[in-house]
Structures are given as C-alpha cells and as structure tokens.
Amino acid sequence: MEEPKSKNIQETSSPEGDKRGAVKAELISKIKAAFENVTEKEHDGNRLDFYVDKNTILQILTHLKVSEGFIHLSHISCVDWLEEGEFEIIYILWSPKDKMKVFVRTRVERENPVMPNIDMVWRQANTYEREMREMYGIEFDGLVGEREFVLEDWEGMPPMRRDFDTEAYADETFWKRPGREDAMDVREAIIERSREEIPDFAKKYSR
Amino acid sequence: MREKATTLYIGPQHPGITGNMMIRLKIEGDTIVKATTEVGYLHRAFEKLQEKRNWLQSFTLMCRFCVPETDPMEELYARAVEAIEGREVPERAKYIRVMVLEFARLASFMLWYGGQNGSLGLYTMGQWSVGDRNYILDLFEELTGGRVYHMYIWPGGVRRDLPKGFEKKVLKTMDYLEKRLDDYDNLMFDNAIFKKRTKGVGIVDKEKAVENGVVGAVLRGCGIKSDIRIDEPYEVYDKLDFIVPTQEGADIWARALVRRQEARQSIRIIRQVIDMMPGGSVYNKIPNPQKWTLPKGDAYVRVESVRGEIGMYAVSDGGLNPRRIHVRGAAYVHAITLLEDVLVGENIADVSAIMNSLGTCPPEIER
Numbered sequence: 066m067e068e069p070k071s072k073n074i075q076e077t078s079s080p081e082g083d084k085r086g087a088v089k090a091e092l093i094s095k096i097k098a099a100f101e102n103v104t105e106k107e108h109d110g111n112r113l114d115f116y117v118d119k120n121t122i123l124q125i126l127t128h129l130k131v132s133e134g135f136i137h138l139s140h141i142s143c144v145d146w147l148e149e150g151e152f153e154i155i156y157i158l159w160s161p162k163d164k165m166k167v168f169v170r171t172r173v174e175r176e177n178p179v180m181p182n183i184d185m186v187w188r189q190a191n192t193y194e195r196e197m198r199e200m201y202g203i204e205f206d207g208l209v210g211e212r213e214f215v216l217e218d219w220e221g222m223p224p225m226r227r228d229f230d231t232e233a234y235a236d237e238t239f240w241k242r243p244g245r246e247d248a249m250d251v252r253e254a255i256i257e258r259s260r261e262e263i264p265d266f267a268k269k270y271s272r
Numbered sequence: 273m274r275e276k277a278t279t280l281y282i283g284p285q286h287p288g289i290t291g292n293m294m295i296r297l298k299i300e301g302d303t304i305v306k307a308t309t310e311v312g313y314l315h316r317a318f319e320k321l322q323e324k325r326n327w328l329q330s331f332t333l334m335c336r337f338c339v340p341e342t343d344p345m346e347e348l349y350a351r352a353v354e355a356i357e358g359r360e361v362p363e364r365a366k367y368i369r370v371m372v373l374e375f376a377r378l379a380s381f382m383l384w385y386g387g388q389n390g391s392l393g394l395y396t397m398g399q400w401s402v403g404d405r406n407y408i409l410d411l412f413e414e415l416t417g418g419r420v421y422h423m424y425i426w427p428g429g430v431r432r433d434l435p436k437g438f439e440k441k442v443l444k445t446m447d448y449l450e451k452r453l454d455d456y457d458n459l460m461f462d463n464a465i466f467k468k469r470t471k472g473v474g475i476v477d478k479e480k481a482v483e484n485g486v487v488g489a490v491l492r493g494c495g496i497k498s499d500i501r502i503d504e505p506y507e508v509y510d511k512l513d514f515i516v517p518t519q520e521g522a523d524i525w526a527r528a529l530v531r532r533q534e535a536r537q538s539i540r541i542i543r544q545v546i547d548m549m550p551g552g553s554v555y556n557k558i559p560n561p562q563k564w565t566l567p568k569g570d571a572y573v574r575v576e577s578v579r580g581e582i583g584m585y586a587v588s589d590g591g592l593n594p595r596r597i598h599v600r601g602a603a604y605v606h607a608i609t610l611l612e613d614v615l616v617g618e619n620i621a622d623v624s625a626i627m628n629s630l631g632t633c634p635p636e637i638e639r
Contacts, residue, residue: 111504112572138485140572142585142598155585157572164503166572188613189485189605215312215638225320 088163089113092133100125114168119154122171123181126156129169130186134162138186141193143201147227150175152201156183178203200225277305280620284313288391288624291634293607299620307615309608315638322597327353327427328561330594335421337599338636340383343376344575344582345599346425351506352586353427355571365429365554366507371442371545372415372425373507373575374538378449379408380578381535384628385456388528391624392469397459404452407445414438429555439546446539453535461532470524474614474626477522484610487602488580489534490630493527495520500576512544524629531578565592579603579631601636608637 092113093105100121106114117125129135135158144153156169173180182205184191194205195214202223213219222229255261283294292313298306318337322330334349335342347369354361361369382405386398409419414435416422424431460466476486478494491498499516501509517533519526558564566588574583580602587595607630614626 136482139574139581140583140585140598140600142596144587144596155570157583157585161498161503166504168572187485188483188609192604192608211308213312215315217312224317227323231317231320231324 085111085165088165092165092167095133096125096128099128111164112166112168114170116170119171119173119180122156122169123183123186125169126158126183127186129158129167133160135160135165135167137161138190139166141190141197143197143203143225145175145201145225145227146172147175152178152203154180154197154203173203180205182206182208184208199223202226276300282623286624288627289634290387290624290627290632293632293634293637295611295615295623297615297620297623302619302621304615304618304620304623307612309612311608311634311637313638314635316635318639319597319599322594324593326561326592327564327566327594328558330597331426332423335423337639338601338603338633339420340380340633341376341577341579341582342421343372343425344577345584346423347373347506347575348573348582348584348599349586349597350425350427351573351575352571352584353566355573356566356569356586356588357427358567359428359558360556361429362553362556363508363550364433364552367545367549368430368434368554369425370507370509370512371542371549372412372422372430374542374545375408375411377538377578378535378542379405379412381531381538382408384531384578384631385460387628388524388625389460389466391628392466394460394463394466397456400452400459401456404449407448411438411442411445414441428558429553431555433554439549442542442546446542450536450539453532453539457532461528467525469622469625470528470629471521472523472525473618473622474524474629475522476610476614476630480610480613484613485605486580486610487605488576488631489527489530489578490580490606492516492518492530494522500574500581504574506573506575508545508548511548512541514541514544524625527629534578563592565590577602579606579633582636599636599639601633602631603633603636606630607632607634 089107096103096115100117102118104116106116108114115125137159138156139159140157142155144155146153151172151174153170153172158167158169160167180203182194184194191208191210194208195210197203198205198208198212199214199216199219200223216224256263277298277300280297280299281294282297283289284292294310296308296310297304318333322333331349334345337345353359382401385401389395389397412422413419415438416424416431476490476494478496481491481494481496495518497516497518502516514537517530519529568588568590570585570587572583572585574581582602583600585596585598589595611627611630611632614630615623618626
C-alpha cells in the first residue's frame with residue numbers, strides 16, 4: 066500500500082498536478098457558493114465527484130455547461146442499490162478546456178422514482194433517459210419519446226432492477242427443447258445415461 | 273400542391289444498414305421529412321449477465337458488444353478493473369496494447385472504406401479493403417489465436433507475449449497497407465461519383481455537434497480538434513508522435529478525409545510502438561478468478577475508436593461480481609437523436625451513406 070501514496074505525492078508536486086489541484090479547488094468553491102447541500106470528493110488525476118440533491122440536478126448541470134466549460138456530457142449511468150432502497154444516477158461531464166472529468170451524483174428512492182429531465186441541455190440525454198425509464202422504471206418529468214426503446218410489449222418489473230430474477234423469467238418464457246427436458250445439464254445427463262464417473266471438480270460447477 | 277407524406281421502413285434487414293435496426297421514415301417524394309430510429313433487434317442483456325458473472329467471466333462478454341471493434345472494449349474493461357483495483361500494468365504490455373488497439377483501428381477503417389463506398393453503390397472498394405483487412409486479421413490470429421474476438425487485452429496486461437519474428441511481419445504488413453492506401457485514394461477520393469454524392473450531404477455543424485454530444489471523426493469533421501488519445505492519454509499515447517486531423521466541411525466528404533488521414537496515422541503509431549517497445553514481462557497475474565474480489569469503488573474510462581469515444585462505467589461493491597457495467601458507445605449518441613435530426617431534408621438514397629459516416633453500430637446501442 067506504500068506505492069500508491071508516493072505516486073500521489075509525485076503527481077501533485079508536478080506542475081501539471083498543481084495546476085489541476087488549483088482548478089479543482091476553484092471549481093469546488095464556485096459550486097459550493099452557488100448551490101446548497103453539495104458535498105464533494107476528490108479523486109486522483111482529473112476526476113472530481115459532486116454529491117447533490119436530485120431537485121437541483123438541472124440547475125447544477127446547466128451551470129457546469131454554461132459557466133464552467135463542461136460542454137460534453139460523456140455518460141449517464143444508473144446503479145441499483147437494492148439494499149439501501151435507492152437508485153444512484155451519475156452524470157459524467159467532460160471539460161475540453163481544463164481536461165477535467167466531473168461526476169455529478171444523485172440518489173432517488175426506489176419506490177416511484179421521479180427525476181428531472183435534462184434533455185433540453187444535451188439532446189442525447191433523451192436516449193439515456195428513455196433507456197433508464199424502460200430498464201429501471203425511473204420516470205423523467207416531461208420526457209418526450211416513445212416508451213418502448215429496446216424491449217417490446219414488456220410488462221412487469223423493469224429488467225435491469227437487481228430484484229428481477231433472470232433465471233425464473235427464462236424458465237417461464239422459453240420452453241425446453243421437446244424430448245430433451247432431462248438433458249438441460251449436460252454433466253448430469255451424462256452421469257445418468259452412461260453411469261460414467263465424473264471427477265469431483267467437474268461436479269462442483271454443475272447447477 | 274403539397275405531396276402526401278408516405279411512411280417508409282428501412283431495415284431491420286437491409287443491405288445499406290450497418291446492423292439490425294430500423295429507421296422509420298416519413299417521406300414526401302424523395303425527401304425525408306421525419307425519421308425515427310427503432311432498435312431492439314439485437315438486445316442480448318450483456319450488462320445484466322455481467323452482474324451475474326465474476327470479474328473474469330464478464331470480461332469474455334466485452335469483445336462481443338460491437339463486432340468491428342472488439343479490442344477497444346477489452347481495453348476499457350481492463351483499464352476500469354485496473355483503476356478500481358489499483359493494479360499496475362507492465363510497461364511492455366502497455367506498448368503491446370497500443371499496437372493491438374491501432375491494429376483494431378486499421379481493421380475497422382478498412383471495413384469503413386468498404387461500407388462507405390458500398391452505401392453509394394461503389395462496390396470495388398469493399399472488395400479491396402475487406403481483402404486487405406484480412407492481412408491484419410492474420411496478424412491478430414498469430415498473436416491472439418482469434419481473428420475477430422481476441423480476448424487478449426485483459427486485466428493486468430495482455431495474455432501472451434509477441435511470437436518470434438512478429439515485429440518484422442507487422443512492419444512488412446504496414447508497408448503493404450501504406451501502399452494500398454494510395455490505391456484507395458485513387459479509387460475513392462479521385463472519384464467524381466463519390467465527391468458528388470458526399471459533398472454537402474449529412475451535415476453536422478459545430479452547434480449541432482456540441483448540442484448532441486458528438487464524438488470522434490464526426491466532431492473532427494466539423495473543425496473541433498478532439499481526440500481521447502490526446503485529451504486524456506491512456507497507456508503510452510502521451511509518448512507517441514501523431515497528429516489529429518481536422519476538416520471544416522462538416523459533411524460526409526469531410527469526415528471521409530479525416531478518416532483517410534487517421535488510417536495513415538495508425539500505421540505511423542504502429543511503427544513507433546514497434547521501435548520503442550521495451551522488454552520485460554507482459555502480465556501481472558490476477559488472483560484465482562473464482563475468489564477474485566475488487567475493492568469498493570467505481571471508475572469511468574474512455575477509449576478513442578474509429579467511430580469515436582467509447583466509455584465504460586464500472587462499479588464494484590466489494591463482491592465477486594461487478595455491481596454494474598455500463599458501456600457508452602459512439603453509436604449510442606450518433607444513431608438515435610443525431611441521426612433522426614440529420615436525416616430530415618435529405619434524400620432517401622443517402623440514408624445508408626449518412627449512417628455509415630456517423631459510425632452507426634446497432635449492437636452497441638442495445639448491448
């Protein structure tokens with residue numbers, strides 16, 4: 066564990082690292098002056114995380130785009146924290162001027178999740194939001210676009226949620242090949258039909 | 273008198289479409305008045321499957337996200353895992369990775385040459401370039417054992433060292449391909465049909481590009497100098513000497529000129545890498561994959577592919593499996609909101625040329 070520390074010191078003591086540190090500190094103070102309830106976390110390199118409330122997400126993203134030069138929305142991702150009863154939504158922005166990545170992170174409850182829509186700031190956010198609506202069941206205020214994105218006639222739980230049981234869904238939806246119902250597990254079928262001895266390590270991985 | 277709008281479906285199976293997806297067009301005469309992209313023919317739930325597999329098993333799915341560009345995806349996964357875990361990569365492995373990534377770029381350029389010309393009815397180029405692509409696939413086969421899916425760049429380094437005499441073979445292949453690129457210029461860029469069909473078609477100007485989060489050659493084709501290899505250098509790209517070409521035209525022709533120069537730059541990079549490659553090991557061994565856990569954390573990494581920036585967001589909750597793997601391909605932003613916008617006002621005959629120029633890859637949209 067000693068090596069990463071010394072690497073960090075080298076990085077921050079270089080002129081590039083100093084400049085980056087100054088840019089980060091300035092950005093943090095600006096964002097904290099403009100918005101309440103923002104906490105930040107600094108990472109190595111060119112990454113900076115902001116934890117914000119979901120109701121300020123539109124304002125903070127617009128501010129970062131218009132005033133701070135984060136003109137490129139690189140990614141929007143969603144993580145299902147089932148144990149905590151929340152979805153985490155992460156907006157990753159890129160500033161070509163400062164060569165900096167900012168992660169704007171927010172959380173929304175899993176029961177009836179509603180998020181602000183941001184596709185008027187970046188047009189491509191529309192696609193991400195449509196996918197999240199379909200795959201996680203998160204509604205976006207005023208999102209325009211067909212409800213069906215990838216799935217067709219889907220009913221029931223959105224499939225990317227952690228509590229969606231993929232195996233049970235496959236068993237219900239798809240039928241087994243006629244006459245081969247007993248041979249779903251190849252190794253077990255071999256044992257049963259030929260009475261062949263299978264070594265222990267092979268048995269361990271059978272279902 | 274106003275003509276009545278008709279609905280025309282292009283795809284999901286169509287020779288001009290770059291994969292299985294559908295564009296629903298509203299047309300008046302030959303002119304498109306509204307376009308809607310419909311996907312859903314290739315959804316394989318890779319990201320859901322990856323949540324059920326361990327860190328090494330989910331790596332094997334990565335290269336299957338988009339067939340023409342398999343290595344950038346492997347690179348993303350390897351680098352995301354290394355970033356979360358803090359694993360070091362040997363210097364030699366970094367050089368080999370850059371070499372393989374540039375092979376992948378070259379192979380993908382060759383496919384693009386064929387696709388772009390084929391979409392305009394110029395089929396000779398496809399036969400030349402896809403044939404020449406096989407020489408790169410031969411190199412891949414010798415190095416990795418596979419022609420299309422390699423599973424070579426993996427967490428901790430690369431799977432095996434270069435075979436004996438491989439560098440010489442690479443240099444010979446590069447000499448050959450460089451000569452061939454001149455032939456391609458004669459066939460493609462001196463061709464009046466190609467010029468007429470591509471100039472002023474499929475325009476993505478600067479405002480539209482920033483508004484839509486456009487990346488890669490499409491962005492460079494409208495005059496914005498942006499390349500992940502320069503902006504956020506990974507592996508050893510900061511030690512290499514290459515230029516990032518830009519054009520001002522913002523149409524298919526401009527993007528073709530950008531890609532033409534980039535293919536030459538790839539050859540230049542491969543020569544430098546072969547020249548500078550240090551010795552040493554190529555792989556820092558990972559622990560037993562069945563018991564391999566990563567610390568809690570997340571990482572977002574990006575790679576410059578032929579079609580533009582590809583990003584991957586990976587989250588670890590400290591368990592055996594990834595909590596979330598989310599890939600953002602170039603096609604994800606190009607093929608839906610941007611394509612729907614660009615197609616309005618264009619001719620039906622140019623649809624597939626525009627799709628090829630924007631780097632549409634349907635499997636990457638649905639994953």
